[in-house]
Amino acid sequence: MKHLTVLKEEAIQYLAIKEKGIYVDGTLGGGGHSKCILESLNEGYLFAFDQDAFAIGYAQNVLKDYPNVTYIHNNFRYIKKELNDRGIYAIDGILLDLGLSSFQIDDPERGFTYLKETSLDMRMDQRQALSAETIVNTYTIEELAKIFYIYGEEKNSYKIAKRIIEQRPLKTTMELVKICDQVNYKEKGHSAKRVFQALRIAVNDELRVLEDVLADAVDLLKPDGRLVVITFHSLEDRIVKHFFRDEVSEDPILKKLPIPDLHTSPFEVLTRKPIYPKEEELLNNPRSKSAKLRALRRR
Numbered sequence: 084m085k086h087l088t089v090l091k092e093e094a095i096q097y098l099a100i101k102e103k104g105i106y107v108d109g110t111l112g113g114g115g116h117s118k119c120i121l122e123s124l125n126e127g128y129l130f131a132f133d134q135d136a137f138a139i140g141y142a143q144n145v146l147k148d149y150p151n152v153t154y155i156h157n158n159f160r161y162i163k164k165e166l167n168d169r170g171i172y173a174i175d176g177i178l179l180d181l182g183l184s185s186f187q188i189d190d191p192e193r194g195f196t197y198l199k200e201t202s203l204d205m206r207m208d209q210r211q212a213l214s215a216e217t218i219v220n221t222y223t224i225e226e227l228a229k230i231f232y233i234y235g236e237e238k239n240s241y242k243i244a245k246r247i248i249e250q251r252p253l254k255t256t257m258e259l260v261k262i263c264d265q266v267n268y269k270e271k272g273h274s275a276k277r278v279f280q281a282l283r284i285a286v287n288d289e290l291r292v293l294e295d296v297l298a299d300a301v302d303l304l305k306p307d308g309r310l311v312v313i314t315f316h317s318l319e320d321r322i323v324k325h326f327f328r329d330e331v332s333e334d335p336i337l338k339k340l341p342i343p344d345l346h347t348s349p350f351e352v353l354t355r356k357p358i359y360p361k362e363e364e365l366l367n368n369p370r371s372k373s374a375k376l377r378a379l380r381r382r
């Protein structure tokens with residue numbers, strides 16, 4: 084069991100690491116990106132977040148030779164508070180490699196996979212109360228259908244929600260897969276893929292935490308500081324794309340004033356189009372297939 088780091092060289096290139104800089108890895112995972120950041124630092128320092136206790140323990144071991152890193156077992160949505168508590172108010176760069184690690188996907192106990200029989204869990208943070216089982220067994224038909232439709236872009240969302248209500252309580256992943264199989268019987272791919280994605284996003288509130296962290300991350304950036312984000316599905320990528328666009332768009336009223344500095348955005352988007360994994364990476368790591376990298380710089 085191993086996590087293959089996605090877009091490793093590209094992420095490091097866009098972070099343009101300064102030897103003495105202060106960096107944040109918001110998604111430590113297996114420590115792959117963090118190791119590259121630490122290798123590029125001299126007197127610099129890294130703050131590494133993960134909300135998953137397993138990731139923190141695993142990466143601490145991978146990075147045991149590096150003294151200049153602090154591990155923060157928390158959601159990256161609390162980045163400002165966690166850094167401020169440690170006397171840090173500005174950083175040179177932050178990386179977010181979103182979604183799940185292979186450790187999480189491949190561990191049947193975690194309930195992320197629709198390929199194995201296990202409990203309906205899907206929590207990235209094992210301390211959290213809300214799990215997929217709670218959502219499936221307590222939400223109304225409308226709430227469930229909305230989750231499947233919005234977070235999974237599932238066209239049969241209402242039909243699936245209706246069957247869930249009729250058959251609950253559901254205890255295992257395969258009970259849910261069976262319902263998806265019955266409704267999506269014409270589906271070419273896996274019938275439960277979109278429902279599982281939707282539930283995972285809902286359990287971990289993934290889109291809202293992304294919006295929160297983007298706003299705080301740009302606030303924290305020093306001049307020439309970089310924000311690099313790797314996304315794995317269109318809902319995440321859309322949030323990042325629109326956020327970047329809004330950050331660089333000039334205020335229409337200020338734009339009319341003849342004072343140049345007033346209407347120059349403090350940010351520039353470094354990736355006009357998203358960066359995709361190269362052919363070789365796609366061949367070596369099928370999970371990189373849906374990855375897209377975008378980067379922003381404070382001027």
Ligand SMILES: C[S@@+](CC[C@H](N)C(=O)[O-])C[C@H]1O[C@@H](n2cnc3c(N)ncnc32)[C@H](O)[C@@H]1O
Pocket residue numbers: 086087088089109110111112113114115116117132133134135138157158159160180181182183184185207292
């Ligand atoms: C794709 S993996 C990161 C892999 C890592 N870049 C590497 O190279 O090994 C994503 C990790 O981010 C964590 N994560 C996802 N969302 C998070 C959040 N909101 N706050 C903290 N950690 C999060 C997950 O628990 C997972 O371990």
